[in-house]
Amino acid sequence: MIAQMGAGYNYKGTAMMERAVLHALQHPDDLQLVTKRLYPQVARELNTTPARVERNIRTVIGIAWEQDPETLCALLQRRFHSKPTNAVFLSAVADRMM
Secondary structure, eight states, X not given: XXXXXXXXXXXXXXXXXXXXXXXXXXXGGGGGSIIIIIHHHHHHHHTSOHHHHHHHHHHHHHHXXXXXXXXXXXXXXXXXXXXXXXHHHHHHHHHHHO
């Protein structure tokens, strides 16, 4: 689904987003504590920092939004009037995958 949004695996954030979504599916409460739990967990798994995880995910969301916001909204079955935040986006992807 993430690749269909226009952000390929040439972006580090794509793999980070996949890990974050998988973690969120296993631990849904972590979506309410993205900076305290989710980013640090993904950072540990990928041997990087939480700040890099946040930035790279934000970059992927920005790319997908700039390329085709309508497709993004259709894939997530949600309507966004502006580029979604990381937490909102990750929540929408996790909800869609359930």
